[in-house]
Amino acid sequence: MFDRFVRHLVTRGVALATFGSEHLESFFCDVENRCASGTTTRLRYVKLIDRLGRHLVDVGLRDSNPAARFARPAAWPEDEPEPLFLDPAADAALRAYAQARRGDDARLCRNRAVVALLRGAGLAAAELRAARRRDIVIAGIRPQVRVPKQGARLERTVALPASWTPPIRAWQQAHTLPESALAFPAPRTDDKPINDVPLRAIVGDALDAIGFMAPDMSPRVLRKTFARRWHAAQMRIEDAIVNLVADNGRVHWALIIGPLMTQIDKGETFGRRGQGDTEVKRA
Known part of the structure; x- marks a missing residue:
């Protein structure tokens, strides 16, 4: 989020110490144009930039905080759901569940790898669907996942903890395809990505298996964890x-x-x- 704001300032030729309310107006207008209605994205940016402005004033880099007038009337919606994520014990149970086991069929092998990649790299469902085999590097001492640019999100590389790599390795070995192929194609295809319905089912089954019960049993829980x-x-x-x-x-x-x-x-x-x-x- 902060990177996006800084990029906006750069295009306007100003810096953190010199931006004014007019730059915030244009930035918030751009945010609203790019985000779906009914979301709190603009509000989150207002809160973030207001905290930044207050900090810059405290350390003497600015004389005033131009975000203050945007923050005063801003309030979090009372009906916004609280974020759900796994506590350490449940997280450890999920890691144990995701490990490959002898006798796993192709479907279960894939499901464990999906859970491992969503939780281990914190990918969004759309990012996992678009991932190619070449994007997932589990060999060597620094396993990592390259996440291509999608919309406003820039390309990034995410470190993948070694404890989450065995199920991904097992899936790659059981489902041999070219490096340019999708990491998780839809069943009975190699060139179409898995869709959101089976992804939700895969994550829901995994969370149910470890005894996790919540209103949201989707990949968002793993990303938030x-x-x-x-x-x-x-x-x-x-x-x-x-x-x-x-x-x-x-x-x-x-x-x-x-x-x-x-x-x-x-x-x-x-x-x-x-x-x-x-x-x-x-x-």
């Missing part, structure tokens, strides 16, 4: 770096940041719970 774990891990890294800089000692890298990065790569790091977050535990 990924986002929650990533954000919590970033918070812990920032805390560790603060300690490292404060003490100015290499020992903190060995004792704090090094092991923490290893835990993150393995998908084992979970952070503290923040206010306003909702964790849905297993039934």
Whole structure:
């Protein structure tokens, strides 16, 4: 979100320290034109930029916050559903469920790989549907997924924790296709992507298998779980770096940041719970 705002400022020839309310007007107008009606995207940008403006004033880079007048009348809708994501225990259960097993048929092998990629890389359903085999690199010490540009989302590369790679490897070995082929084609085809109906069923079956029950049993739960774990891990890294800089000692890298990065790569790091977050535990 922040990158999109910065790109807008660059096209207008202004910077974070110099943009004004007229630039915000044009930016919010662009956001509204690109987003479906009834969403809170504009409101989220207002809140984000208002916090940014207040911070820039606090550190002395700006004299005023031009986003303040947009933020004053802005309020979160009271009927907006709370975000759902797996707590650490349910997340671990899902990782265990997704692991390939001897005797899995082609359908179950595919389903486990779908769950692993959605949760491990935090892909949206549309991104998984469009993924090609060449985009998923699980060989080497840094497994990763390349997500091509889609709409306003720029191309990005997402690290894939090693603990989520075995089911993906099993699917690729069982379903041999050229590197340019779709990673998850529709049943009985090789050139048409799997659609949203079976994707929802695959994720719903996986969540049901680990005892997770919620109003939303779609791929969004796995994406939000990924986002929650990533954000919590970033918070812990920032805390560790603060300690490292404060003490100015290499020992903190060995004792704090090094092991923490290893835990993150393995998908084992979970952070503290923040206010306003909702964790849905297993039934």
